[in-house]
Amino acid sequence: MHLILREFLDKWVYPTGFTGPGVEFRLRQTERCLPLWDKLVNQAIESAEKDLASGSDEYKAARARGGYAAEGPFMSLKQMSTQILSVEIGEQPQYIDLQRMRARQIWDEVKHGQLHADVLLRGGFIKREEELMNDARANTQPKLSYFGMTAMFPHIHPLARAGQHYYNESMACLGIAATLSVIDDDLIRHQLHSQSAEELMHFMEGKYQIDAYALTPEDQKPIEEVFDFLLRPWAPEPSRALGGTA
């Protein structure tokens, strides 16, 4: 196991405020996540090393355009609204804190999009953010399971979102830590440092929701189904998910 993952586990994953079936369920799901989290760390390091070896600054723009597409205003509003709608009016008294955190996440993710735009502006890749509207690379992202799971994963239960928060937002934290361990460019580091605490907060949302609320098999099932989906090898590859072979 990579040291970056080990430190993340010891600092943020294993410490628990509660005992009970929610914690036990979360730790069982954690075991399923570990191989992919470890793989993610190694891939992020390899990717960063490859970027540095490219001898060009284009990697900074490519990362920022990809980030803008994945968590810019359009994707953020679209996907964050989906998670809010998973709590029906009658359930709001029970889950009002989760609703508040999820509403806040709309702003968080839009802000992350601005961080990516900032890299492109300050790096001299664009002159105005509006230019990104004409660039498909800054407006499309292929991953079904990226933080909103787009429309492929119905948010049919108020707690289903916890699986995504726990699995994907941890990957954001790990990817940021891994990249920071390699890349010393000021623009990239500024963007990543600005984002890292926020990603950790979203991971904590998942951790808290599972520990505190996923106490019965009925509440655990929709969360486990999210993990089932996200842990499938084709989850990041839409063409295979939709029946293709590419």
Added chain:
Amino acid sequence: MCYVACREIEINAVVVSPTAKHLLEIDERCSYPQCTVCLMYCPAEGSIVETDSGRSMVPPPPEVWTENRRWPRLP
């Protein structure tokens, strides 16, 4: 997250300050070190400091999440 965890166990010792910075403040209802539930859900490293010693409690040190310091959570 710390204020949500604190509210969930009906202690409500962590409140959001009305200042422009929206700092989280901990009042006299906090029973630390008997209760440490908030520490495990605070993502901001170094944000909660033990008054007596000055040491950071985030991320939580191992002694604050031993079995007897955790809140039982039953269906």
